[in-house]
Every structure is written in structure tokens, then in C-alpha cells.
Amino acid sequence: MYEIRQAGTKGLGVFAKVFIPRGTRIFSERPLLAIRPDQGAGDIYAAFRLLPLEQRTKLLQLSSHITKESSVARWTQVIWWTVKRSVFDVYARIWGNHRGMPARSKHSIKEHIAILNVFRSNCFDIGSSQASIQQAIFPRISRMNHSCVPNAQGNFHDEMGRFNVHATRDIKAGKELTLNYLPEHGAVKATRQSRLLSGYGFLCDCPACDLTLLRGRDGEEKRLQAHRKLSAYAEGLSNGGLGSAEAELQTIEEFMRLFEGEGIAGRELSTMYFEAAKLNMGLGRREEALRCAEKGLEIDRDCLSTDHPLYQHGVATVQELKKSFT
Numbered sequence: 001m002y003e004i005r006q007a008g009t010k011g012l013g014v015f016a017k018v019f020i021p022r023g024t025r026i027f028s029e030r031p032l033l034a035i036r037p038d039q040g041a042g043d044i045y046a047a048f049r050l051l052p053l054e055q056r057t058k059l060l061q062l063s064s065h066i067t068k069e070s071s072v073a074r075w076t077q078v079i080w081w082t083v084k085r086s087v088f089d090v091y092a093r094i095w096g097n098h099r100g101m102p103a104r105s106k107h108s109i110k111e112h113i114a115i116l117n118v119f120r121s122n123c124f125d126i127g128s129s130q131a132s133i134q135q136a137i138f139p140r141i142s143r144m145n146h147s148c149v150p151n152a153q154g155n156f157h158d159e160m161g162r163f164n165v166h167a168t169r170d171i172k173a174g175k176e177l178t179l180n181y182l183p184e185h186g187a188v189k190a191t192r193q194s195r196l197l198s199g200y201g202f203l204c205d206c207p208a209c210d211l212t213l214l215r216g217r218d219g220e221e222k223r224l225q226a227h228r229k230l231s232a233y234a235e236g237l238s239n240g241g242l243g244s245a246e247a248e249l250q251t252i253e254e255f256m257r258l259f260e261g262e263g264i265a266g267r268e269l270s271t272m273y274f275e276a277a278k279l280n281m282g283l284g285r286r287e288e289a290l291r292c293a294e295k296g297l298e299i300d301r302d303c304l305s306t307d308h309p310l311y312q313h314g315v316a317t318v319q320e321l322k323k324s325f326t
């Protein structure tokens with residue numbers, strides 16, 4: 001269905017070999033390296049050292065973005081970790097407690113820094129408080145490049161222990177498969193570019209970032225418009241206003257129009273639809289509430305698949321709304 005090959009100046013990328021319909025599960029991968037919510041940078045290297053050589057080699061071949069600041073930060077982190085480990089080593093020799101630290105002979109500061117760089121450049125924030133893992137790298141999904149108007153989205157399925165990537169749009173054969181690296185999809189170009197440059201070392205030139213074309217300029221204007229609406233709503237709240245459900249709904253609808261106009265689908269959009277359903281219900285507009293919830297469910301079906309607990313949750317919400325009609 002896909003192939004991994006050179007993507008111009010972006011390095012490697014993932015491309016559709018055939019037409020991929022919206023909702024298709026393109027990838028379903030277990031993490032190559034992961035950390036739990038209670039773990040930190042110090043645990044990344046320990047987890048890495050426990051992997052078989054073949055997987056360690058694969059990991060070190062992933063791309064890594066290094067800046068002067070991140071390089072200094074990593075060196076500081078690793079030196080501190082090494083000092084801590086030496087202290088543990090002394091205790092371990094006395095009491096035999098090794099506290100999960102790799103043996104002294106296996107530790108290499110250079111390798112430790114390299115793996116932290118790879119991890120930070122390729123990891124996905126699983127992000128949910130319920131998930132058993134917090135951040136992870138995946139063998140092939142980590143080859144997917146960014147677009148601010150992506151055609152795919154990844155979501156972690158905790159029970160499966162897998163990160164599933166689904167097509168959020170129909171994708172023609174030969175097209176690159178892309179994800180959005182940024183947590184917020186509605187940000188304006190300057191914000192997106194600065195986050196991508198500092199976090200990943202590149203300036204995006206996707207259709208939403210190309211303001212020489214009408215499509216880019218139009219999208220940017222819609223983003224600004226949505227942010228103006230959001231600011232006006234937030235200002236009302238901070239001036240002591242309660243914020244009417246109507247005003248909240250209108251703000252959400254502005255973002256929904258923006259996303260749909262840009263061809264962005266996925267969890268952000270479905271969440272907005274479910275929120276709009278709740279607000280419409282509160283305003284006594286049951287039919288509109290049901291329409292919004294059904295639309296949210298349709299988007300979730302395509303970006304999560306029906307086996308995801310969040311999809312099941314959406315089914316229950318729609319059923320609940322339908323019951324209110326009887």
C-alpha cells in the first residue's frame with residue numbers, strides 16, 4: 001500500500017503505492033522504544049540498551065535534528081545521568097541493587113546523546129493520561145513527514161499496544177502520506193513555522209504554508225478569522241462574562257469551518273463536533289445536536305476505526321441522543 005523512499009530535501013518519506021481510501025488503516029505498529037508517563041529522559045537510554053542489537057541499529061538510523069541548544073541540554077542531561085549512575089554503581093556493589101541502570105561497560109556517552117537526539121526528533125506524544133505509554137518511536141511511522149494539512153492521523157490504541165495511522169482523506173497513488181507534528185492544528189503560519197523550526201529543524205512548505213498561492217492565503221485568512229473569534233470569546237470571559245453557549249458554539253463552528261475548508265479531519269474535528277452536539281443539546285436544538293454527534297462519529301470511524309474505545313464512546317453518545325427523541 002505504501003513505500004518508504006527519498007522525499008527530496010525532507011529525507012525519507014512514506015508514499016502511497018495505490019489509491020488509499022479515507023478511513024484505511026495504513027499502519028499499526030508497536031513501539032520500537034517507549035517511555036511510560038512516570039519515566040523521563042534518563043529511562044530512554046536504559047530502555048534502549050535492553051533492546052536487541054538489530055533494533056538498536058534500526059533506531060540509530062532514524063533521522064535526528066540537533067541544534068546548539070538541544071546539544072548543550074543533552075550533554076548536561078547525560079553527564080548528570082552518568083554521575084547519578086556512578087553513585088548507584090557504588091551502592092549496587094555494596095548492596096547489589098542496580099535500580100534498572102545498564103551495566104557500566106555498556107554505557108557510552110556518545111551513544112546516549114545520539115539516542116536522546118533520535119528520540120526527541122522522532123517520538124510521538126501518546127499524550128492521553130489513560131495511556132500506558134507517554135512517548136514512543138515507531139519503526140516505519142517515524143519516517144512520515146509533516147504537513148500542516150495532513151492526509152493521515154495516528155492514534156494510540158492502548159489495549160492493542162499499537163499506534164494506528166489512518167487516512168483522513170482519499171489519497172491518490174504516488175502522493176506522500178503526511179502527519180501533523182504539531183498538537184494544535186489551527187495555528188497561524190508564523191506560529192507553526194517557529195515550532196517546526198525549533199522542534200524539528202525545518203520550515204514547512206505545505207499548501208497551507210505557501211502564501212504565494214491563493215489556497216494558502218485563503219486558509220491563513222480563515223485561521224486569523226477563527227483566532228479573532230476565539231480572542232473575542234476569551235476576552236468576554238476574562239471581563240467577567242459567563243460566555244453564552246451560543247457564543248461558544250459560534251466559536252467552535254468557526255474552527256470547524258476552517259478545518260473542513262482546509263481538508264483537515266481527525267480527532268480535533270470530531271471532538272469539536274461532539275462539543276457542538278452538547279452545546280446544541282443544551283440550547284434545545286436536538287436535531288442539530290444529533291447531526292453534529294453523527295458527524296463526529298463518522299470522523300472518528302475514519303481516524304480511529306470501530307475497534308477503538310473512543311469510537312465506542314462516540315457510539316454511546318449518539319445512542320443517548322437518539323433516545324431523547326423517543
Ligand SMILES: C[S@@+](CC[C@H](N)C(=O)[O-])C[C@H]1O[C@@H](n2cnc3c(N)ncnc32)[C@H](O)[C@@H]1O
Nearest residue numbers: 010011012063065122142143144145146200202
Ligand atoms: C520524524 S522524521 C521524518 C522522517 C525523516 N524525513 C527521515 O528521513 O527519517 C522528522 C524529520 O523529517 C524532516 N521533515 C519532516 N517533515 C518535513 C517537511 N514538511 N519539510 C522538510 N523536512 C521535513 C525533518 O528533518 C524532521 O526533523
